[in-house]
Amino acid sequence: MTTPKPATIHDIARLAGVSSATVSRVLSNSGYPVSAKLREKILRTAKEVHYVPNLLGKQLKTNINTTIGVIVPSITNPFYSSVLLGIEETARKNNYNVLLCNSMHDPVLEETYLRTTFEKQIRGLILSSITEDKKAIQDYIRMGQRIIAIDQKIDDAGISQVEFDYHKGGLLATRHLIANGHRRIAFVTAPLDRPSRIGIHSGYLEAMREAGLELLVKETARDHKYDGIYEFENGKALTSMLLEEEDKPTAVFACNDMTAFGVIHQLDASGFRVPDDISVIGFDGIDFGEIVRPALTTIKQPNAEMGRLACSMLMEAMQSDGFEPVHLLLQPKLIERQSVAPIAIEA
Amino acid sequence: MTTPKPATIHDIARLAGVSSATVSRVLSNSGYPVSAKLREKILRTAKEVHYVPNLLGKQLKTNINTTIGVIVPSITNPFYSSVLLGIEETARKNNYNVLLCNSMHDPVLEETYLRTTFEKQIRGLILSSITEDKKAIQDYIRMGQRIIAIDQKIDDAGISQVEFDYHKGGLLATRHLIANGHRRIAFVTAPLDRPSRIGIHSGYLEAMREAGLELLVKETARDHKYDGIYEFENGKALTSMLLEEEDKPTAVFACNDMTAFGVIHQLDASGFRVPDDISVIGFDGIDFGEIVRPALTTIKQPNAEMGRLACSMLMEAMQSDGFEPVHLLLQPKLIERQSVAPIAIEA
DNA sequence: ATGAAAGCGCTAACAT
DNA sequence: ATGTTAGCGCTTTCAT
Numbered sequence: 001m002t003t004p005k006p007a008t009i010h011d012i013a014r015l016a017g018v019s020s021a022t023v024s025r026v027l028s029n030s031g032y033p034v035s036a037k038l039r040e041k042i043l044r045t046a047k048e049v050h051y052v053p054n055l056l057g058k059q060l061k062t063n064i065n066t067t068i069g070v071i072v073p074s075i076t077n078p079f080y081s082s083v084l085l086g087i088e089e090t091a092r093k094n095n096y097n098v099l100l101c102n103s104m105h106d107p108v109l110e111e112t113y114l115r116t117t118f119e120k121q122i123r124g125l126i127l128s129s130i131t132e133d134k135k136a137i138q139d140y141i142r143m144g145q146r147i148i149a150i151d152q153k154i155d156d157a158g159i160s161q162v163e164f165d166y167h168k169g170g171l172l173a174t175r176h177l178i179a180n181g182h183r184r185i186a187f188v189t190a191p192l193d194r195p196s197r198i199g200i201h202s203g204y205l206e207a208m209r210e211a212g213l214e215l216l217v218k219e220t221a222r223d224h225k226y227d228g229i230y231e232f233e234n235g236k237a238l239t240s241m242l243l244e245e246e247d248k249p250t251a252v253f254a255c256n257d258m259t260a261f262g263v264i265h266q267l268d269a270s271g272f273r274v275p276d277d278i279s280v281i282g283f284d285g286i287d288f289g290e291i292v293r294p295a296l297t298t299i300k301q302p303n304a305e306m307g308r309l310a311c312s313m314l315m316e317a318m319q320s321d322g323f324e325p326v327h328l329l330l331q332p333k334l335i336e337r338q339s340v341a342p343i344a345i346e347a
Numbered sequence: 348m349t350t351p352k353p354a355t356i357h358d359i360a361r362l363a364g365v366s367s368a369t370v371s372r373v374l375s376n377s378g379y380p381v382s383a384k385l386r387e388k389i390l391r392t393a394k395e396v397h398y399v400p401n402l403l404g405k406q407l408k409t410n411i412n413t414t415i416g417v418i419v420p421s422i423t424n425p426f427y428s429s430v431l432l433g434i435e436e437t438a439r440k441n442n443y444n445v446l447l448c449n450s451m452h453d454p455v456l457e458e459t460y461l462r463t464t465f466e467k468q469i470r471g472l473i474l475s476s477i478t479e480d481k482k483a484i485q486d487y488i489r490m491g492q493r494i495i496a497i498d499q500k501i502d503d504a505g506i507s508q509v510e511f512d513y514h515k516g517g518l519l520a521t522r523h524l525i526a527n528g529h530r531r532i533a534f535v536t537a538p539l540d541r542p543s544r545i546g547i548h549s550g551y552l553e554a555m556r557e558a559g560l561e562l563l564v565k566e567t568a569r570d571h572k573y574d575g576i577y578e579f580e581n582g583k584a585l586t587s588m589l590l591e592e593e594d595k596p597t598a599v600f601a602c603n604d605m606t607a608f609g610v611i612h613q614l615d616a617s618g619f620r621v622p623d624d625i626s627v628i629g630f631d632g633i634d635f636g637e638i639v640r641p642a643l644t645t646i647k648q649p650n651a652e653m654g655r656l657a658c659s660m661l662m663e664a665m666q667s668d669g670f671e672p673v674h675l676l677l678q679p680k681l682i683e684r685q686s687v688a689p690i691a692i693e694a
Numbered sequence: 695a696t697g698a699a700a701g702c703g704c705t706a707a708c709a710t
Numbered sequence: 711a712t713g714t715t716a717g718c719g720c721t722t723t724c725a726t
């Protein structure tokens with residue numbers, strides 16, 4: 001089945017006995033004046049030949065591309081899929097589409113995507129970068145790529161970004177535990193090599209310090225790659241280590257919800273009841289926190305909102321010629337559910 | 348900050364004192380013979396001007412587009428994000444990119460995406476359609492769009508598709524319950540308006556019939572939209588209805604894992620222990636099944652594998668001129684975890 | 695109000 | 711082995 005070549009504006013022009021310029025003017029809704037008679041005729045024959053505009057031709061000419069790229073570590077993480085949905089929603093409202101790029105936590109792949117999106121003439125990117133070295137990113141910005149950094153901030157650059165106030169979140173979570181009477185509070189975390197985790201950690205530190213409490217941090221070795229179900233495994237592993245402590249914690253603060261699930265799982269497996277014996281608080285606010293038993297107390301980030309905002313900012317950045325980088329700091333919120341309890345009064 | 352116009356092959360040609368054809372020949376790795384001297388010179392000046400090929404120009408000329416579209420109801424559903432990851436993986440291996448389209452369960456939006464992907468000259472789609480009316484799809488196929496249907500089969504058309512053997516899965520799940528001594532087995536499901544659910548349902552029917560058992564089906568009203576957390580709510584609601592039955596079930600089979608989580612939740616809230624009092628089995632095999640307590644016994648579908656296969660099939664379909672539609676039926680597998688127990692012997 | 699023509703960046707006959 | 715040229719589908723000056 002060989003498909004007939006689709007009709008172009010030239011075909012329509014020939015059939016309607018007009019010039020292709022006129023056809024272009026009406027079919028592209030240019031607003032350019034065309035007599036009602038011709039307009040109607042063109043519209044009619046366009047319909048007859050099932051005309052579908054070729055956006056590539058238009059794009060090559062106008063140099064306006066209506067697709068943006070989104071680069072995230074992995075869509076498998078519910079946090080990113082929420083963000084992505086928010087991005088797509090506002091992109092759609094602006095008649096943009098989204099090219100999805102999962103970097104799979106691989107810096108090389110991230111850079112590959114940086115390049116191919118640029119080659120495809122995409123001039124707007126929303127990026128949750130996992131690379132330490134931001135040089136490549138700078139290069140593309142210099143070449144005219146518009147980039148909004150989300151989640152993982154990019155320090156050096158004059159880059160617009162929307163991120164969560166991780167420090168505040170860490171503070172909020174830890175203080176909540178303290179307010180519930182806990183004094184021996186552990187922080188379990190994937191490697192502290194990303195701004196988000198570093199922020200959460202510093203929030204934990206500040207809250208502990210202001211309460212005069214002793215720190216207890218368990219961090220995964222830096223060479224691990226954790227994602228999706230692995231974060232869960234990570235939570236289990238870190239908890240096992242934690243339970244070997246002489247002075248066991250009465251509360252655990254996990255760097256994200258998936259890890260928290262692992263913590264709860266391991267606690268349960270080791271015979272500790274949550275929250276009766278040990279309280280657990282997470283960080284993210286993914287939907288599954290409601291599903292799990294006990295429902296997870298956590299710090300909620302406005303995920304989809306982050307996506308929407310990032311996309312709006314991108315749309316603006318792509319319109320304007322100059323650029324003054326904007327930083328947005330989204331505020332965290334405590335979601336009280338069932339995994340945190342006031343500390344039991346030891347008799 | 349106005350960005351200088353990026354260099355084209357013509358710029359390079361001028362600088363290197365050769366024709367743009369020659370430049371194209373070396374920069375596009377055409378394999379066409381070019382003297383080592385010129386090649387080297389061209390490569391050098393390309394690097395000097397930071398040449399980045401404009402794939403749009405190439406595409407317009409060659410009529411070969413290296414992005415495919417993926418249309419799914421919502422990436423928020425972990426099942427689809429797994430599939431998507433599989434798709435992107437094999438797309439990437441073939442140097443293709445993925446334009447993501449969430450139809451949000453909206454037929455109108457689905458059709459919009461059908462159109463815009465076509466306008467963007469995308470000539471390969473992986474589609475989990477939610478529309479009843481497949482006419483639009485047929486139209487685009489006729490115009491040359493290559494479409495692989497996943498998950499939701501498209502009956503009428505000569506369309507290639509890869510789907511799960513839902514009937515077999517339904518059979519497997521129900522038989523597992525029966526093998527554990529259950530006789531009063533409920534099937535709770537979102538509306539039976541999609542091939543997948545209908546297949547699962549028919550598997551349930553067959554297994555029940557062959558064991559001579561009485562049916563007990565609870566179906567959501569058809570006008571609801573269930574997705575993500577709502578499937579969870581749906582499971583709760585259906586379970587409430589179920590518990591009003593005179594003759595309560597000893598086992599519940601849910602049409603998907605998210606719904607099963609809701610079932611377990613409501614059972615728990617109503618004072619029934621899973622699996623001690625009532626067994627629950629799900630359908631999907633999403634990762635969270637391992638995280639939830641009790642871990643969910645379920646029917647696992649090879650999600651990412653489905654994505655990979657669908658993408659491979661698409662790549663082939665896009666190469667060949669003729670087309671003989673292929674149907675792939677992926678086999679389900681029982682994952683025994685902790686939410687199903689042999690029925691208690693009533694004294 | 696309409697048309698002619700150039701050109702966006704690239705490739706691919708077709709010459710030489 | 712290299713160059714010349716036409717053209718992919720579209721928009722947009724510039725004439726008329």
